[in-house]
Amino acid sequence: MxxxxxxxxxxxxxxxxxxxxxxxxxxxxxxxxxxxxxxxxxxxxxxxxxxxxxxxxxxxxxxxxxxxxxxxxxxxxxxxxxxTTNETHFFREPGQFEFLERRLLPEWSREGESGRRPRKIRVWSAGCSTGEEPYSLAMSLLLQFPFTSGWRIEVLATDLSTRALERARKGVWPIEKAKEIPPRYLQPFMLRGTGSQEGKIKAGPEIRSIVQFERLNLNEEVYPTSGPLDLIFCRNVLIYFDAESKRRVIDRLLRALSPTGYLFIGHAESLTGLADRVRSVLPTVYVKGGGRGNAEWSRKP
The missing domain is CATH 1.10.155.10 (Chemotaxis receptor methyltransferase CheR, N-terminal domain)
Structure with a gap:
């Protein structure tokens, strides 16, 4: 023009x-x-x-x-x-998903079978961007706990950006994104577009059914989350806050976290100065300072 x-x-x-x-x-x-x-x-x-x-x-x-x-x-x-910047990937920071799938979820499964914990897992993706993170979590959880297992899985996904949330709710991405998803998840949980949707992938009905999207500003005084959460993923969000704002956000996240829950942050982030509130079980994975937690994990299985 x-x-x-x-x-x-x-x-x-x-x-x-x-x-x-x-x-x-x-x-x-x-x-x-x-x-x-x-x-x-x-x-x-x-x-x-x-x-x-x-x-x-x-x-x-x-x-x-x-x-x-x-x-x-x-x-x-x-x-x-x-x-806001809305760049993200499926199964970002795979070491965290390895910890989740190889260590944490099998332990929770054993505890659920023995009656030591409810057969329910509630997860929060705080700063979910265009949806890759919460759908990755949904795939990981449903692979371990399919609907037929009797476990109830809930994933809350929130973001500040209404534009990103609109894309996340649609759950549609370019076919190139499939390269980020391990093969064991693709067939059970993702749909491949045909006809007018050629060249795209879409989140399948199983994972869409357990993910709920809402707009949430982490600067708010009170987070509208009902009941304690077992897992909170707040990755590559804290880098936007100064020390004072970060401490306020972490305090609010920890209020929402179950006493035996886990907080995941990004590898470019740090909770230095918050040792009174949290304890590291792996780099970027934390439990509440006074919580039970699990024994320290090493990097090697």
Missing amino acids: KEEERPARERIALRPMTDREFSLFQELIYKEAGIYLSSVKNTLLAGRLTRRLRELGLPSFEAYYRFVLQEGEAERILLLDAV
């Missing part, structure tokens, strides 16, 4: 984001989501917001800031959608 053919609002010349404008958004985003943007993120933030400014026909980032305050929650959600 030639420049003169573009709508007038798309041809408005935007001024570069000033330090003052960046500070306004930096403070607002931190207040709303607990996400801290350092000053080096100025160009990144400007790039993420430019499309929305053009859609609205606004001439400056300060004008958009005033618009966000005026429009309220609906526009703040769109602002946070633009800020």
